[in-house]
Amino acid sequence: MSGNDGSEQRAANLLVECLGAHGVDRIFCVPGESYLALLDALADAQGIDLVTCRHEGGAGFMALTDAKITGRPGVVIVSRGPGATNASIAVHMAEQDAAPLVLLIGQVARADKGRGAFQEVDYGKMFSGIAKGVWEVSHPGKLPETIARAFNMAQSGTPGPVVISLPEDMLHAETAANIVPAMPLARAKPSASDIDAVMSLLAKSSRPLVIAGGAIRDEQSRDALRRAAGAHELPVALSFKHQDVLDNSHPSFAGYLGFKIPRPQVDAMSESDLIIAVGTRLTDVTTQNYLLPRAPRPDQPLVHVYPDQQALGRVFETVCGIAADPGLFLTRLAAQPAARVARRAEWRDALHERAVDLAAYVPRNAPDGIDFGALVHALARRAEGDAVIVTDAGNFSSWVHRHWPWGRNSLLLGAVGGAMGMGVPGAVAAGLRFPDRQVLCFVGDGGALMTGSELATAVRHNVPVKIFVSNNGSYGTIRQHQEREYPGRGEATSLTQPDFVKWAESLGAKGLKIDSESDIDDVIARALAEKDSVVVDVRSSVELISAYTTIGEIHNR
Numbered sequence: 001m002s003g004n005d006g007s008e009q010r011a012a013n014l015l016v017e018c019l020g021a022h023g024v025d026r027i028f029c030v031p032g033e034s035y036l037a038l039l040d041a042l043a044d045a046q047g048i049d050l051v052t053c054r055h056e057g058g059a060g061f062m063a064l065t066d067a068k069i070t071g072r073p074g075v076v077i078v079s080r081g082p083g084a085t086n087a088s089i090a091v092h093m094a095e096q097d098a099a100p101l102v103l104l105i106g107q108v109a110r111a112d113k114g115r116g117a118f119q120e121v122d123y124g125k126m127f128s129g130i131a132k133g134v135w136e137v138s139h140p141g142k143l144p145e146t147i148a149r150a151f152n153m154a155q156s157g158t159p160g161p162v163v164i165s166l167p168e169d170m171l172h173a174e175t176a177a178n179i180v181p182a183m184p185l186a187r188a189k190p191s192a193s194d195i196d197a198v199m200s201l202l203a204k205s206s207r208p209l210v211i212a213g214g215a216i217r218d219e220q221s222r223d224a225l226r227r228a229a230g231a232h233e234l235p236v237a238l239s240f241k242h243q244d245v246l247d248n249s250h251p252s253f254a255g256y257l258g259f260k261i262p263r264p265q266v267d268a269m270s271e272s273d274l275i276i277a278v279g280t281r282l283t284d285v286t287t288q289n290y291l292l293p294r295a296p297r298p299d300q301p302l303v304h305v306y307p308d309q310q311a312l313g314r315v316f317e318t319v320c321g322i323a324a325d326p327g328l329f330l331t332r333l334a335a336q337p338a339a340r341v342a343r344r345a346e347w348r349d350a351l352h353e354r355a356v357d358l359a360a361y362v363p364r365n366a367p368d369g370i371d372f373g374a375l376v377h378a379l380a381r382r383a384e385g386d387a388v389i390v391t392d393a394g395n396f397s398s399w400v401h402r403h404w405p406w407g408r409n410s411l412l413l414g415a416v417g418g419a420m421g422m423g424v425p426g427a428v429a430a431g432l433r434f435p436d437r438q439v440l441c442f443v444g445d446g447g448a449l450m451t452g453s454e455l456a457t458a459v460r461h462n463v464p465v466k467i468f469v470s471n472n473g474s475y476g477t478i479r480q481h482q483e484r485e486y487p488g489r490g491e492a493t494s495l496t497q498p499d500f501v502k503w504a505e506s507l508g509a510k511g512l513k514i515d516s517e518s519d520i521d522d523v524i525a526r527a528l529a530e531k532d533s534v535v536v537d538v539r540s541s542v543e544l545i546s547a548y549t550t551i552g553e554i555h556n557r
Contacts, residue, residue: 008174011140012037015171016045018147021179024048024075026066026432028059030086032079034106034119037171051432051457053425056083058454060090061425064099065390065413069433071218073100073154073162080106081119084126089419094161095130096417097241098214098281100154101161103131109169110138123165136165140175148180155185157308158281188307190324195332197320198303201274202232203339207347209272211257212246213239213280213326214416215307221279221327226250227334233341234276235348237269239286241391243401244412248359252348255355257286258401260480260548266292268354276303279326281311285416290315305329361403366550369541370517372470373399378520379440379468382528385409387438388430392423392447395477396470396540398547400442420444421451424467428454431463438528441467445497446475452503458533459508465533469500472540480545483554504535513537 015038019027026049031039042050053059056078063074078087084105094101108117124134133153135146150162202208216225222245229236229252236246240258247253255265266288275293280286282304287293293302295315303320304312312321322329361377376399386409391397393415406412413430415422423443431439443452448469458465470476475493482490501511510530514523514537527534543551 008176010037010041010171011143011173011175012041012171014140014175014177014179015143015147015166016041016048018144018179019075020045020047022147022151022182023072026051027075027077028053028062028066028429029077030054030056030059030079030083032083032106034080034108034168035077035104035166035171037168038077038104038106038166049432051461053457054453055451056086057089057421058425058451058457060087060101060103061093061422061451062429062454064090064094064097064101064415065422065426065429066433067094067099067101068097068217068413069411069430073102073151075102075104077104078106079119080108081121084121084123088127089421091127091161091163092130093415093417093419093422097415098159100159102150102154103161103163105163105165107136107165107167110167111169113167123163127163130161131163132160134163134165136167138167138170140170140173141177143175144177144180148183152183152185158306158311187325187328188323190305190322190329190332194320194322194324194329195336198276198333199336199339201301201303201320203341205274206341206343207272208234208274208276208344209254209269210234210236211239211275211277211280211282211286212236212242213278213286214242214245215279216245216326216330217242218327221330222246224327224330224334225278228330231334231336231338233338233344233348235351239280240283241412241414241416243404244406244410247408248355248406251352253355254348254351255358256401257288257292259285260398260546262358262548265354265358268351270299273300274303275300276305278305278330281306282316359403359405364544364550366541366543368543369472369539370514371544372396372538372540373403373547374517375468375514375520375538376400376403376442379524380404382524383440384438386411387440388413388434390414390423390426390430390439390441392441392443393418393420393477394444394447394470395480395546396444397442402547420447423447424452424465425454427465427467428458428461428463431458431465432461435463439463439465441465443467443469444476445469445471445473445495448500449498453507455504455509455533455535456507463533464531466527466530467533467535469535469537470540471497471500471537472542473497474542476542476545479542480549480554483545483551487555500535500537509533509535511535511537513539515539
């Protein structure tokens with residue numbers, strides 16, 4: 001019974017109605033005794049799919065991925081103490097990735113607060129440094145207002161995580177409070193003077209460079225980027241984990257700015273005489289450790305467009321900081337008459353040619369396993385054009401970032417913040433959102449054993465994800481750092497692995513193995529033909545430590 005007719009109802013039921021009013025149609029959880037009333041209310045909810053996960057970290061990664069797909073807050077519910085600490089990885093990643101996330105935590109009863117009760121945590125202190133807002137709802141009448149405020153904050157400015165603590169006895173209390181509707185989100189428009197200032201800078205620039213980021217992931221903004229780049233002959237470099245923002249065959253595609261990309265590519269982009277950063281906070285990864293642009297004073301004029309004023313001028317001297325919706329800015333920019341500047345097209349084409357050359361796959365051989373690039377290259381030839389690609393964190397993903405032919409309908413989902421563990425849970429969340437699209441997951445052997453148990457969630461929900469495990473028996477990213485700093489001393493990075501085929505089969509999925517490059521085409525065909533979830537164990541090389549270097553080359557340097 002709804003409280004909107006003036007009658008009382010259980011707070012847990014009101015909470016479910018509030019979530020529905022804010023567009024929530026899927027929630028990820030690990031059940032806990034601290035929010036039993038909410039679980040009971042969700043049992044009767046219409047239009048909300050409750051997905052039971054195997055670990056709170058996995059549930060959090062699923063909610064984070066769901067947010068990246070929909071643009072709306074992903075929602076995860078966990079129990080107090082251990083549940084909340086396990087889920088904190090997703091809160092951190094949501095802050096790093098600028099993704100809207102709502103974490104609901106069952107809390108100890110109100111009368112027990114401050115007594116050091118079983119699994120009691122002060123969530124205001126715990127999450128103060130990484131969440132945009134933390135609330136504890138002690139009075140059920142405050143639930144609607146708190147939910148409305150939290151959802152608005154999660155999506156405003158720089159999107160990010162919010163946390164709501166729910167004392168278990170409060171969820172049982174009765175209330176006559178009414179739902180507070182979703183608060184409209186502000187979309188700031190660039191002013192005419194902002195556009196004039198940018199056009200004035202462009203009129204004097206023969207070597208401009210656009211750096212495009214995750215705040216222009218929706219299709220309208222992507223289309224505006226394509227049109228603006230085409231109209232003004234602008235090369236576009238894509239920020240880390242956002243290579244899908246612009247079709248890589250577009251003449252304006254100038255490559256991506258991620259970890260360990262070749263220095264000559266960075267040097268070429270650094271020859272720009274104007275940088276227009278749109279929809280990115282210009283983090284250390286995208287800026288190549290604050291070199292492109294250089295901090296605190298860039299080598300070229302910097303235009304920075306982002307919806308959050310606090311991101312502008314904070315690290316870099318900015319000649320034109322525009323606190324506006326990036327998509328609206330690009331739409332306005334695309335509509336401006338183009339001033340043809342001598343040699344700009346040549347500059348754009350040179351960067352595009354360099355990016356295309358870098359993306360070309362060249363086979364490499366190693367005595368200790370398969371070149372993971374061979375698997376990525378072969379899979380890209382067979383994958384559907386609108387395949388959803390989910391990557392975990394690790395060096396193995398460098399082949400995906402470098403060689404995957406990101407097209408107009410591609411979708412890339414990965415943790416910008418670099419946490420291991422998003423791969424398998426993210427693939428499950430993507431499969432739930434896109435039941436008719438091919439979902440391909442790339443994960444290392446380390447990440448597979450962190451959150452790979454969510455494969456059981458995929459099987460339970462009949463989500464046919466295809467998971468490719470780079471199995472080289474090593475924490476490869478750290479091994480690469482070790483080989484650079486302490487050659488030949490790979491302490492703590494060697495791993496003992498299970499039989500991933502049997503592991504997959506034990507969870508109800510199909511298991512396949514690639515032991516040599518001659519197996520690749522046949523196994524890929526079998527994996528893609530399967531109607532159920534598949535795990536492919538790829539015996540990859542440690543010597544070929546990334547898409548850009550080998551251990552031998554590191555030693556030689």
